[in-house]
Amino acid sequence: MMFQLIEHVVFTLVLAVLINVYYRKGPRYFLKIIVLAVKELPGVQTLIDQVLKKEVTSFVKSSTLAQDVVASKPRIVLPKSAFSSDDLHVQMGNLLKRECNTQEDGNVFAYTYTMKDEHFKLQEEAFDMFEEKTGHSAEQDKIVKEFFHAFMHENALNPMIFPALRLMETEVVSMTAAMLNGDREVVGFLTSGGTESNLMAVKTFRDYGRAQRPHIRRPNIVTPISVHPTIDKAAHYFDMDVIHTPMDKDFRADVKAIEQAINSDTVLIVASAPQFCHSVMDPIEEIGALALRKGIPLHVDACFGGFMLPWVEKLGYKIPKFDFRVPGVTSMSADVHKYGYSVKGASVILYRNADIRKHQIYAYAEWPGGLYGSPSMAGTRPGGNIASAWAAMKALGESGYMGKAREIMDITDKMKARITSIKGLCLMGEPCMSAFAIGSSDSNLNIQAVADVMETKGWKMERCQTPDCLHCSILPHHTGKADKFLDDLEAATKHCMDNKALAKKGTAGVYGMMANIPDKGIVTDFLVEFFSEVYTCK
Amino acid sequence: KTGHSAEHDKIVKEFFHAFMHENALNPMIFPALRLMETEVVSMTAAMLNGDREVVGFLTSGGTESNLMAVKTFRDYGRAQRPYIRRPNIVTPISVHPTIDKAAHYFDMDVIHTPMDKDFKADVKAIEQAINSDTVLIVASAPQFCHSVMDPIKEIGALALRKGIPLHVDACFGGFMLPWVEKLGYKIPKFDFRVPGVTSMSADVHKYGYSVKGASVILYRNADIRKHQIYAYAEWPGGLYGSPSMAGTRPGGNIASAWAAMKALGESGYMAKAREIMDITDKLKARITSIKGLCLMGEPCMSAFAIGSSDSNLNIQAVADVMETKGWKMERCQTPDCLHCSILPHHTGKADKFLDDLEASTKHCMDNKALAKKGTAGVYGMMANIPDKGIVTDFLIEFFSEVYTCK
Numbered sequence: 001m002m003f004q005l006i007e008h009v010v011f012t013l014v015l016a017v018l019i020n021v022y023y024r025k026g027p028r029y030f031l032k033i034i035v036l037a038v039k040e041l042p043g044v045q046t047l048i049d050q051v052l053k054k055e056v057t058s059f060v061k062s063s064t065l066a067q068d069v070v071a072s073k074p075r076i077v078l079p080k081s082a083f084s085s086d087d088l089h090v091q092m093g094n095l096l097k098r099e100c101n102t103q104e105d106g107n108v109f110a111y112t113y114t115m116k117d118e119h120f121k122l123q124e125e126a127f128d129m130f131e132e133k134t135g136h137s138a139e140q141d142k143i144v145k146e147f148f149h150a151f152m153h154e155n156a157l158n159p160m161i162f163p164a165l166r167l168m169e170t171e172v173v174s175m176t177a178a179m180l181n182g183d184r185e186v187v188g189f190l191t192s193g194g195t196e197s198n199l200m201a202v203k204t205f206r207d208y209g210r211a212q213r214p215h216i217r218r219p220n221i222v223t224p225i226s227v228h229p230t231i232d233k234a235a236h237y238f239d240m241d242v243i244h245t246p247m248d249k250d251f252r253a254d255v256k257a258i259e260q261a262i263n264s265d266t267v268l269i270v271a272s273a274p275q276f277c278h279s280v281m282d283p284i285e286e287i288g289a290l291a292l293r294k295g296i297p298l299h300v301d302a303c304f305g306g307f308m309l310p311w312v313e314k315l316g317y318k319i320p321k322f323d324f325r326v327p328g329v330t331s332m333s334a335d336v337h338k339y340g341y342s343v344k345g346a347s348v349i350l351y352r353n354a355d356i357r358k359h360q361i362y363a364y365a366e367w368p369g370g371l372y373g374s375p376s377m378a379g380t381r382p383g384g385n386i387a388s389a390w391a392a393m394k395a396l397g398e399s400g401y402m403g404k405a406r407e408i409m410d411i412t413d414k415m416k417a418r419i420t421s422i423k424g425l426c427l428m429g430e431p432c433m434s435a436f437a438i439g440s441s442d443s444n445l446n447i448q449a450v451a452d453v454m455e456t457k458g459w460k461m462e463r464c465q466t467p468d469c470l471h472c473s474i475l476p477h478h479t480g481k482a483d484k485f486l487d488d489l490e491a492a493t494k495h496c497m498d499n500k501a502l503a504k505k506g507t508a509g510v511y512g513m514m515a516n517i518p519d520k521g522i523v524t525d526f527l528v529e530f531f532s533e534v535y536t537c538k
Numbered sequence: 539k540t541g542h543s544a545e546h547d548k549i550v551k552e553f554f555h556a557f558m559h560e561n562a563l564n565p566m567i568f569p570a571l572r573l574m575e576t577e578v579v580s581m582t583a584a585m586l587n588g589d590r591e592v593v594g595f596l597t598s599g600g601t602e603s604n605l606m607a608v609k610t611f612r613d614y615g616r617a618q619r620p621y622i623r624r625p626n627i628v629t630p631i632s633v634h635p636t637i638d639k640a641a642h643y644f645d646m647d648v649i650h651t652p653m654d655k656d657f658k659a660d661v662k663a664i665e666q667a668i669n670s671d672t673v674l675i676v677a678s679a680p681q682f683c684h685s686v687m688d689p690i691k692e693i694g695a696l697a698l699r700k701g702i703p704l705h706v707d708a709c710f711g712g713f714m715l716p717w718v719e720k721l722g723y724k725i726p727k728f729d730f731r732v733p734g735v736t737s738m739s740a741d742v743h744k745y746g747y748s749v750k751g752a753s754v755i756l757y758r759n760a761d762i763r764k765h766q767i768y769a770y771a772e773w774p775g776g777l778y779g780s781p782s783m784a785g786t787r788p789g790g791n792i793a794s795a796w797a798a799m800k801a802l803g804e805s806g807y808m809a810k811a812r813e814i815m816d817i818t819d820k821l822k823a824r825i826t827s828i829k830g831l832c833l834m835g836e837p838c839m840s841a842f843a844i845g846s847s848d849s850n851l852n853i854q855a856v857a858d859v860m861e862t863k864g865w866k867m868e869r870c871q872t873p874d875c876l877h878c879s880i881l882p883h884h885t886g887k888a889d890k891f892l893d894d895l896e897a898s899t900k901h902c903m904d905n906k907a908l909a910k911k912g913t914a915g916v917y918g919m920m921a922n923i924p925d926k927g928i929v930t931d932f933l934i935e936f937f938s939e940v941y942t943c944k
Contacts, residue, residue: 031924039925048928052935076943109868109878113744123749123794123801130571130793170943187942192598195784203643229770229778236768237609237783239645247774277775344788345751354938362642363933364635365926368653369683369877370870372635373933375941377783379601379636380743382750382791466774520771527769527779532760535781536593537576 076171077178079397085143088395092147095164095387136341136404136476140395144343147384147391165383168390175393176334176348179310180302182324187357188350189375190336190386194303195230196377197333197349200360201299202234202268204331204351207359208297209267219267224253224282226275228301240267251275251429253282259290266296273302273309273322273332277464277471278428279435281305285321288328297330297356303347304473305433306334311405312433319432330356339434341404341476342392345385349376404476408434411482412474418486424493428469438489439469445496446503448511453492453502459485468511571789574796581799582740582754585716586708588730593763594756595781596742596792600709601636602783603739603755606766607705608640608674610737610757613765614703615673625673630659630688632681634707646673657681657835659688665696672702679708679715679728679738683870683877684834685841687711691727694734703736703762709753710879711839712740717811718839725838736762745840747810747882748798751791755782810882814840817888818880824892830899831856834875844895845875851902852909854917859898859908865891871917 022030039045083091128145169190177186191197206219220241223231227244235242243266245257253271262269269291271282284300291298300322302309313319323332329352336346351357363373396404412434419425419438426441440447447468451461462471478485496502504512514523575596583592597603612625626647629637633650641648649672651663659677668675675697677688690706697704706728708715719725729738735758742752757763769779802810818840825831825844832847846853853874857867868877884891902908910918920929 028924035925036927039927048931049935052928052932053939057939109866109881113747113881123797126793126797127749127790130789166940170941173941174943187938189941192784195780199783225772226774228775229773232770232773233768233780238643244772277773344790354942358934358938361934361937362639363930363937364638365929365933366631366650366872367635367638367683368632368870368872369634369681370868371929371933373937374601374635374639375937377601377605378599380599380750384750385788462776464775465777466772471775523771523777524769527771527777528764528767531767531769531779531781532593532764534572535576535579535595536760537580 075178075184076174078175078393078401081399082397083394085139085395088143088147088391091394092391095168098164098167099162136396136400140341140392140400143395144341144388144392147387162383165386169386172336172346172386172389172393173348173350176306176336177324177350180306180323180332180334180350182332182350182352185353186324186350187354188348189357189360190381190389191347191349191376192345192378192381192385193337193347194228194301194333194335195233197303197335197347198228198230198299198301199234199237200349200376201270201331201333202231202240203238204356204360205268205297205299206238206240208356211359213264213267216265216267218265220263220265221268221270222258222261222266223270224258224272224275226251226253226277226280226282227270227272228276228303231270231301241265251278251280253287255283255286255290258287259294262294262296266294268297268299270299270301273300273305274432274435276304276435278437278469279304279431279433279471279473280429281320281322281432283320284323284326284329288326291328291330298328299331299333300326300329301333303333303335304338304435306332306348307336307339307401308405308408308433311402312409314402315405315409317409317432324350324352336389336392339401339405340389340392341396343385343388345382346389346392405434407479408474408476411478412436415472415474415482415486419489422490422493424497425489428467435471435473437464437469437471439467442497444500445493446500446508446512448508449496449502449506450489450492452506452508453495454488455507457488457492459488463507463511465511465515468515571792575792578742578752578792578795578799579754579756582712582742583730583756586712586729586738586740586756588738588756588758591759592730592756593760594754595763595766596795597753597755597782598751598784598791599743599753600634600707600739600741601639603709603741603753604634604636604705604707605640605643606755606782607676607737607739608637608646609644610762610766611674611703611705612644612646614762617765619670619673622671622673624671626669626671627674627676628664628667628672629676630664630678630681632657632659632683632686632688633676633678634682634709637676637707647671657684657686659693661689661692661696664693665700668700668702672700675702675704677704677706679706679711680838680841682710682841684843684875685710685837685839685877685879686835687726687728687838689726690729690732690735694732697734697736704734705737705739706732706735707739709739709741710744710841712738712754713742713745713747713807714811714814714839717808718815720808721811721815723815723838730756730758742795742798745810746795746798747802748795749791751788752795752798811840813885814880814882817884818842821878821880821888821892825895828896828899830903831895834873841877841879843870843875843877845873848903850906851899852906852914852918854914855902855905855908855912856895856898858912858914859901860894861913863894863898865894869913869917871921874917874921 021033173188209219220243222243225244226247232242243261245261246254248254271287274281288298332350334348336342337344361375424442424445426439428437428439451470454461464471579594615625626649628649631650632653638648649667651667652660654660677690677693680687694704738756740754742748743750767781830848830851832845834843834845857876860867870877
């Protein structure tokens with residue numbers, strides 16, 4: 001009896017609500033509510049997803065992108081050896097044929113506003129003058145630049161108008177995924193740089209976390225203090241908290257501390273391969289195991305190391321597993337425009353599978369201007385960056401990357417050996433790959449003062465704090481400069497040992513003072529003021 | 539030099555040396571790039587009638603400019619009114635989706651208000667939608683769909699009255715409207731001349747004719763702009779600061795944006811605008827004379843949307859036929875129409891376009907079944923789907939599929 005009464009009451013309530021909705025909001029909204037309710041029934045959403053997938057695949061197959069979908073194409077990986085310039089020129093021609101030729105045909109009503117005329121040529125010249133070289137070699141610069149120029153005119157906003165850009169993007173992603181030992185499920189996107197890659201990872205896992213656990217109030221990220229500030233920036237942007245855990249005495253992430261910091265609102269753990277400050281690897285395998293145990297995604301920031309570590313490993317150096325071989329890793333970021341030797345403006349974000357990656361994609365269906373979708377932060381994306389990233393990887397291949405890695409590791413090894421022999425200096429932790437941080441092993445020696453002296457000799461030093469040390473990334477342009485650097489370093493060190501007052505002067509003095517400021521908020525305000533001042537036309 | 543005093547210069551220079559990693563735009567390493575960026579911003583601000591207080595940054599594109607504006611005013615709003623629980627933006631449905639994307643990213647709500655019958659923002663509706671959590675109003679100059687100007691003056695007055703910032707999205711029109719105005723066309727005030735306007739975005743890589751990857755975000759003054767800057771002091775790797783979403787910013791784009799503006803100057807932009815407006819006027823005149831077609835609202839500047847004035851004519855079907863003739867049409871919905879931005883590469887193509895358009899229109903009038911086929915059919919079906927969530931899911935599935943290496 002009681003049960004029947006409740007049943008009647010519930011039914012009447014639902015009916016009353018529906019009638020109310022119909023009269024107040026109209027028949028369209030009423031239908032929308034009905035559809036939403038039906039979607040909540042078990043199995044319906046899965047059915048809808050299946051239908052959508054079918055519709056989409058058939059739509060793509062019948063579009064201009066159809067010729068890229070080949071039934072059993074081998075997986076696109078880095079070529080074993082480099083493609084020759086001639087080869088690449090032929091491929092460039094084929095790719096360009098696919099594209100909408102806005103200049104010749106004039107048949108497009110958006111996307112490109114430039115013509116390939118004198119005005120454009122002038123801009124290309126300005127661009128070339130101020131765009132950084134890839135840093136690999138003159139030949140690499142040349143082919144990468146050619147590709148950049150060929151596609152500079154294009155806009156990746158609409159993959160249907162410029163299908164070659166889409167092809168190149170997916171191939172770059174595929175090559176990177178394979179290089180980082182991901183299987184064919186691993187997918188990703190190209191971005192404008194490491195910042196965007198990391199931002200997108202954080203955004204993706206915020207949304208993924210909320211979808212998995214709708215009860216989360218304020219999502220947080222657990223990550224060591226050594227992680228790159230782009231993670232903190234991401235949390236600031238996307239309204240999340242960051243719980244920073246300490247490094248251990250060797251500057252690696254303290255795994256126990258990460259475990260203790262995780263709580264019910266944690267949606268992501270971030271670890272670095274390697275962390276930039278000291279070029280030390282976080283223990284990815286252990287953190288991955290922890291992440292799996294706790295059911296929390298793990299993003300590995302390999303922006304810095306992604307395009308160098310695989311070769312350093314193949315060269316025989318002892319590198320702990322850091323990539324998709326670690327089961328707990330759900331995503332990775334890797335900058336093509338660092339050790340990938342492409343033009344600035346190319347990085348890759350990879351996800352374990354397409355379902356996770358969908359949380360990065362933004363789609364909006366209610367704009368009068370049409371259906372809008374965007375895979376990453378940017379809307380319009382310059383074609384040149386995509387093309388040059390593709391060319392950079394094809395023009396080097398595994399052999400090219402290995403060769404460069406060998407060169408750079410030789411310089412690195414030599415420098416590390418000599419630095420550790422200089423009285424007063426030491427390396428911070430056990431740096432892996434082609435970078436390290438120099439610290440002071442003598443309480444009488446202030447390393448920031450050493451940097452001041454080095455700067456008078458023309459070197460630009462990268463300064464780190466807590467603890468004070470100097471970061472050195474070994475780059476292609478260091479070939480042949482190692483000896484001079486080491487001699488100057490030895491001299492500068494001796495000079496500072498003999499003149500302890502230098503620790504209180506110059507930038508060393510500034511760092512000393514800043515270390516004493518208890519409230520880092522003041523320093524943050526200063527930074528904001530600095531940028532505000534510097535970026536004003538005076 | 540900062541221009542203050544020698545001591546000030548010295549201490550600032552010491553701080554310069556004290557940091558900046560990972561940012562190819564270390565202003566001390568690349569002073570030329572910094573100079574060029576600030577000059578591009580200054581030229582754009584002056585072009586949009588901002589005074590010397592108006593400052594801004596270069597970004598990678600309109601999306602980043604609009605994202606940064608939203609982020610800035612979220613933080614500015616919270617600083618002004620700490621009690622705000624969930625900040626929201628009030629803006630017409632015609633605003634560019636980058637605003638919705640920004641709200642999604644930065645955890646805010648968007649309250650969309652309707653367009654009036656002429657496709658302009660309904661100001662009364664904006665006023666009614668504003669509540670105590672509103673941190674920003676966004677209006678478009680012009681909105682992209684139909685190239686119709688929102689009533690910026692009225693919205694600016696409303697914004698001032700309510701004490702709410704107003705961002706004018708001029709990504710599309712920022713580098714064309716000033717010249718169209720100077721050419722003598724009737725353009726209502728849309729820029730910093732309107733007192734309520736607190737920020738504007740304008741893409742150099744659209745009608746600024748620069749290489750892709752350059753847009754400008756401008757703020758009324760430096761105090762507001764500070765809320766865009768991200769600074770982090772606790773990284774062992776050093777002090778970290780970043781003026782916009784990107785970290786490393788390619789120097790090439792800054793240089794080419796600067797070169798583009800200097801190489802054209804006012805005279806160059808005016809001449810280009812004259813050319814493009816000539817084509818636009820010609821197109822508009824002929825289109826309105828074609829039986830069954832009409833323009834949506836009163837488009838200003840160098841773009842317009844073509845709609846159907848005859849219930850027997852489905853404009854999406856016309857687009858389908860145009861596409862068989864080689865044209866790529868930009869389709870809009872609710873209501874169905876076709877957006878046309880007139881671009882430099884259309885010189886000499888106008889006549890062919892009009893002939894094809896006239897033929898396609900006639901063909902569709904005579905074959906009404908076309909409205910149910912092709913992409914026209916898809917749009918028709920989608921208009922009937924009550925839950926746009928399904929369409930959103932479709933879009934995501936589409937991008938997921940398209941950006942996979944097969």
